Amino acid sequence: MTAARHAPVRIPAAHHGAPLGGQQKTFNHHIEQIARQRELLADWQQAIDAYRERHAREAVPLQRAYVALVAELVRHLDAQSSDKRLAKSERRALSEAIAGRLTMLIDAVPDEATRAGLQEIHDRHGGSDSDAGEAEGGDMAGQECDADMDSPEDFMRRLDEQMQARKEEAERQREAHRATRRRKPGARERKAREAAAQATQSVREIYRKLASQLHPDRETDPAERERKTALMQRVNQAYAANRLLDLLQLQLEIEQITPDHIAGLSEERLAHYNRVLAEQLKELQQEVREVQGHFLREFGLDPARSLKPANLMRELRAHLQIIEYENLQLRRELNALRADPAALKGWIQAERQQRKARHGDMDPWS
Template sequence: MTAPRHTPVRIPQTPSAAPLSAQQKKFNRHIERINEERALLSAWQEAIAAYRERHAREVVPLRGSHIALLVELVQHLDAASDDKKLSKAARRTLSEGITDRVADLIDAVPDEATRAGLKDIYNRHSGGDYDAEEAEDNEVAKEMAQAMVRDLFGVDLDLQGKDTESPEDLLRRIEQQMQAQRAQAEQQREAHQAKRRAKPNARERKAQEEAAQATQSVREIYRKLASSLHPDRETDPAERERKTALMQRVNQAYANNKLLDLLQLQLEIEQIDPEHIAGLSEERLKHYNRVLAEQLKELQQEVNEVEGHFMMEFGLDPYQRLKPAGLMRDLRADLQVLERENLRLTRELNGLRADPAAIKDWIKAERQLQKQQDDFDPWF
């Protein structure tokens, strides 16, 4: 056989040969889609690793500076609210501006003492109780998180009555729940199959036979590879090492029911060539297609899980459609927004500190901003 070492698994269509059969076309489509999903999974993994590294290196410090600037602004505005020269309407506008800013700031502050001080500011200017409101909001957030987890991962996660979890803890619980559901589904499937085996009808018997034949087809490939690559039969140390590495790949592919990987290994060691695959019977291809369809489904599930975990880790909108190639572009845009906001906050603080009378201009601008927001959302 003269197949190149990395010949792709595919049934070739040559001008002189007969058109590909339905099973041959399906085989090629499965192979193509599996390779696409593998490429997509690899692209996600590489893009997420790069995103995570740059996020930690650039976004986290900028966000820390942003939070620190907001804390300073809120504290300065709180101190300015004691000015007796301010009118009642000006105080009300100032308190609303403080409340709007501090409400989203408290949980982002790492220092407990600062957080307690911000809660006190919130309570004084809002006339409410931050902890009580947060507890109520958390219950709503949990319901939304449960719905999101159900949509993204197909997992029913009970968050009621639990303390607010970090994204890392939530991801860990989702993975544990998914593993438990997979195990339960596997047990149910095995129990269902055992029940069917006890008294199957004609259609079920046929499905069982096809599943058994598909499993047998994969096992036959494995045995051929193991017979050719078993390192214990090799006397040359270098060749034994090569075969040991190949055999590890064979065992892993067989354990995970990865038919495509096994076929690729057969081509790689020149145990078969493309003509061999093209010459497979329709019945054998039907068995192969069954296994390949399962492999494709598992890959698609893995891609969805990787994407969903990424969005949850970084608090992104889980329903937006992202592509790996666009992650760094989106991150650069976020960095630019943060940089502009930090510059604006720095100038705003410097202006308020330099001129105590500037608080009146700030209140005037805040009143205009609140009016624009009310006009945009008439329900509030």
């Protein structure tokens, strides 16, 4: 018999229209919120599995085709870059376009030999200038550090100062630790600790009641022993994760308690339960956020996007359409350049216009 066949944990409304108490309302609210978060988590996991499967089946081949087309385009542009009919400014613009495309492309090329060939093209068209500048800057920084170390006296003085500073910091930390141990907790802190201890005790009591009824060791009937073993595994998992709701659901499932039993609990006991349920709800919410964040990072999506599980396939369809369009444009571009060598000047002019649109009216290649 599974938990799905039993009514969910909930405090029923009192007879004769009497309202629920404050802790009872909070209890029911936590139960509802936990159920919603579990449903949301399941929706995310199901939607991500479907997204991942279709992405691998449809998006990955399109992305590989895109990489291959860009590589083919830059090889063609590289071969045409020595055309004597090109002005000096046009060759600079062409080199910038080649290096720019390869900067974004090289790491996505799976084949090592192909990647090495593209890296040569990238470097030939000025793509390594910034790297060289960084290396030169690093060398100068190293020379400055070496100059600082010319004086042994200065070096020893700085070393002594650092060691003294570390000793003083260690002493401050020890004193702070001693002060913390000496400080007596305030009334609010004591109350919070007591409430946490009582909440833990409440969960432990439920666990012990379940374990005393479900422990399979003394069960002689094989079928009943197997049933209790499975139930006890669920009890242990719920207790280890501090999932009070699951423990209460198991109590209902084996008819150890009834909804009326929960309704009859004191406000104080319910307050202990509510503390545990609130923590369980926070953990579920955090798990949902982690699943979302991992999905967005895995597929390079904007982490600021507010997505819902039901919208993931729509997002993927839009992504597929964009890649298909980009691939179509690349094929047309490449075919046009191959069919008419004179079209290269027009292509470079279009690149310059796009560059000006991105960076204002200034043309760095003029």
